[in-house]
Amino acid sequence: MSRLLDSINGPQDIKHYSLAELEKLAEEIRELLILTVATTGGHLAPNLGVVELTLALHKMFDSPKDKFIWDVGHQSYVHKILTGRRTNFSTLRTTNGISGFPKRAESEHDAFGAGHSSTSISAALGIALARDMSGEKYNVVAVIGDGSLTGGEAYEALNHTGHLGVNLTVILNDNEMSIAKNVGAISEYLAKMRTAPTYSKVKRDIDFLLRSIPAIGESVAKAVDRLKGSLKYLLVPGILFEELGFTYFGPIDGHNIPLILDVLTKAKNINGPVIVHIVTHKGKGYLPAEINPGKFHGVGPFCVETGEIIKSSGAPPSYTQVFGNAIVKLAERNPNIVAITAAMPDGTGLRNFAIKFPKRFFDVGIAEQHAVTMAAGLATQGKIPIVSVYSTFIQRAYDQILHDVCLQNLPVIFMLDRAGIVGEDGATHHGVFDYSFLRHIPNIVIMAPKDENELQNMLYTATELNAPVAIRFPRGSGVGAELQSEYTKLEIGKAENLSSGKDVVLLAVGALVEPCQKAAAILADKGIAAGVVNSRFIKPLDGQLIRQIARDTGIIVTVEDNVITGGFGSAVLEYTNSQHLNWVKVLRLGLPDKFIEHGPRNYLLNKYGLHAQGIADSVETFLSQFGARK
Ligand SMILES: Cc1ncc(C[n+]2csc(CCOP(=O)(O)OP(=O)(O)O)c2C)c(N)n1
Ligand SMILES: CC(=O)[C@@H](O)[C@H](O)COP(=O)(O)O
Numbered sequence: 208m209s210r211l212l213d214s215i216n217g218p219q220d221i222k223h224y225s226l227a228e229l230e231k232l233a234e235e236i237r238e239l240l241i242l243t244v245a246t247t248g249g250h251l252a253p254n255l256g257v258v259e260l261t262l263a264l265h266k267m268f269d270s271p272k273d274k275f276i277w278d279v280g281h282q283s284y285v286h287k288i289l290t291g292r293r294t295n296f297s298t299l300r301t302t303n304g305i306s307g308f309p310k311r312a313e314s315e316h317d318a319f320g321a322g323h324s325s326t327s328i329s330a331a332l333g334i335a336l337a338r339d340m341s342g343e344k345y346n347v348v349a350v351i352g353d354g355s356l357t358g359g360e361a362y363e364a365l366n367h368t369g370h371l372g373v374n375l376t377v378i379l380n381d382n383e384m385s386i387a388k389n390v391g392a393i394s395e396y397l398a399k400m401r402t403a404p405t406y407s408k409v410k411r412d413i414d415f416l417l418r419s420i421p422a423i424g425e426s427v428a429k430a431v432d433r434l435k436g437s438l439k440y441l442l443v444p445g446i447l448f449e450e451l452g453f454t455y456f457g458p459i460d461g462h463n464i465p466l467i468l469d470v471l472t473k474a475k476n477i478n479g480p481v482i483v484h485i486v487t488h489k490g491k492g493y494l495p496a497e498i499n500p501g502k503f504h505g506v507g508p509f510c511v512e513t514g515e516i517i518k519s520s521g522a523p524p525s526y527t528q529v530f531g532n533a534i535v536k537l538a539e540r541n542p543n544i545v546a547i548t549a550a551m552p553d554g555t556g557l558r559n560f561a562i563k564f565p566k567r568f569f570d571v572g573i574a575e576q577h578a579v580t581m582a583a584g585l586a587t588q589g590k591i592p593i594v595s596v597y598s599t600f601i602q603r604a605y606d607q608i609l610h611d612v613c614l615q616n617l618p619v620i621f622m623l624d625r626a627g628i629v630g631e632d633g634a635t636h637h638g639v640f641d642y643s644f645l646r647h648i649p650n651i652v653i654m655a656p657k658d659e660n661e662l663q664n665m666l667y668t669a670t671e672l673n674a675p676v677a678i679r680f681p682r683g684s685g686v687g688a689e690l691q692s693e694y695t696k697l698e699i700g701k702a703e704n705l706s707s708g709k710d711v712v713l714l715a716v717g718a719l720v721e722p723c724q725k726a727a728a729i730l731a732d733k734g735i736a737a738g739v740v741n742s743r744f745i746k747p748l749d750g751q752l753i754r755q756i757a758r759d760t761g762i763i764v765t766v767e768d769n770v771i772t773g774g775f776g777s778a779v780l781e782y783t784n785s786q787h788l789n790w791v792k793v794l795r796l797g798l799p800d801k802f803i804e805h806g807p808r809n810y811l812l813n814k815y816g817l818h819a820q821g822i823a824d825s826v827e828t829f830l831s832q833f834g835a836r837k
């Protein structure tokens with residue numbers, strides 16, 4: 208039987224579709240999503256949940272004239288399939304293939320790029336304001352999930368949009384899930400809306416009850432009126448949004464295409480901002496994802512029949528798992544340790560901690576800024592808050608780290624997971640800026656472990672230190688280091704000299720220590736004696752060791768998986784400059800001053816010369832240009 212999908216090359220191709228055809232197309236799209244993501248990995252469950260919504264949006268509106276802004280953008284696959292990217296959808300998240308997120312450079316249908324949450328309403332407002340200033344006519348639609356609605360920026364935007372009364376539509380895609388179960392008072396409010404009987408029905412019931420009482424006094428009648436008023440706040444769906452200046456529709460079934468089309472038609476004709484609250488099932492149409500939407504939120508390649516993740520067997524535990532075990536162990540001994548996640552209890556390895564210490568665990572929702580300042584508050588009262596956030600998302604909380612934590616020199620520990628190159632999520636998610644945006648902040652200690660065992664020791668050291676600390680480590684498995692059961696306290700600012708070399712010394716940090724050791728072996732085969740230092744600390748630097756290397760070899764190579772601009776190598780350069788070690792030659796290896804594309808982590812590290820051979824080649828070339836100081 209021929210597939211409707213095969214003739215979909217742009218949104219115009221579904222304009223004439225009947226309801227039956229749209230529903231058949233929805234089925235075919237689901238099949239394509241499942242089969243593709245089973246191979247490439249990606250955000251399956253969020254996309255399965257928005258198939259009908261996306262079809263309705265493209266049927267009702269005219270993209271690219273009308274603008275869709277997808278919050279986070281992890282649910283934009285269906286939009287991509289409908290907007291000219293069906294035939295290369297199989298390249299999703301692969302090298303040179305299409306991105307897993309909306310990207311302006313990729314398509315004129317991607318009105319606004321994303322990857323981080325809670326930006327869509329602000330962006331939509333900006334676009335709508337520009338439209339009105341230019342006297343143009345088109346529709347602007349932001350699609351935001353209930354999880355992303357826990358992020359503060361979304362409220363800043365709602366507040367401003369309601370105040371301005373600009374024409375735009377916000378679709379609230381409520382599936383009761385962030386990556387994990389959604390949290391917070393707003394989430395509870397949405398739940399009440401989903402389940403509450405409608406206001407008018409309750410009001411009717413009260414009126415009926417009153418009429419059945421023969422005579423009531425004046426004061427009772429007044430009290431009942433007041434009760435009806437406050438019931439309105441409880442039961443009129445969306446009153447919160449209405450009070451903010453939006454016209455609210457919903458909650459409606461987000462898998463019912465005619466219903467969505469009907470509400471969108473009404474929304475289109477309303478003057479001022481509109482919010483359409485749809486209720487969807489994350490993972491709809493693929494049983495393993497419906498049963499476990501968290502697992503299929505963002506998933507690696509899997510077996511379609513069973514839903515089992517395809518894992519490389521025998522891989523050592525991930526840094527995340529090692530951290531998750533270490534924090535539990537430390538918390539057993541130290542009751543002041545508390546843990547905070549911004550909506551990622553599983554991704555950050557805090558699930559066991561949450562189960563074991565529910566009163567000492569806080570999931571704040573997608574609210575990194577709040578997480579950091581709340582941690583600062585906890586620290587003022589003697590608690591030891593461990594804020595576990597991906598490197599890329601802590602970017603949100605720069606000022607909170609600076610102003611609330613470091614300025615007051617509070618002992619908050621930042622566990623920056625997914626630092627360096629993360630892989631297929633790409634430019635929005637690589638954690639390659641943290642050394643640069645943290646190391647100029649006074650008081651903070653910044654460490655990066657060379658292996659999993661050192662991660663444990665660094666965490667332990669941080670809990671014993673009365674100062675702000677950031678520990679950054681990469682995505683995925685460690686190097687397979689043996690995990691010691693007793694943790695060792697590290698001397699602050701002291702590097703580990705792994706091997707000496709008279710020609711050059713590689714000052715490596717974190718995940719790049721291992722490839723540097725391999726690079727030294729490659730160089731040794733070529734007769735070049737390269738020493739390797741595990742720097743451990745990005746701040747404070749081991750000045751004594753740097754001075755020693757400067758004297759001994761006169762050539763230092765710094766190696767990091769951060770952008771070179773302002774990173775670890777820059778710190779070393781600043782140091783040699785401040786010490787007037789002006790004969791030293793410093794080669795800085797790291798990531799270039801550009802946004803790094805998506806692709807497998809190892810492929811990207813190779814591409815940017817941060818694998819053993821690439822490091823060895825760069826060192827050899829550098830030595831051939833500048834020679835070793837004899
Ligand atoms: C600032 C920021 N913090 C954390 C994340 C990680 N993250 C991506 S999607 C997501 C959950 C989003 O939930 P929701 O908006 O409800 O979308 P759903 O997946 O349920 O459709 C989170 C926490 C992010 N992308 N951006
Ligand atoms: C969309 C998003 O921001 C997250 O889902 C992210 O992709 C998770 O990354 P990990 O797979 O590394 O946990």
Ligand SMILES: [Mg+2]
Binds near residue numbers: 354355380382383
């Ligand atoms: Mg959700």
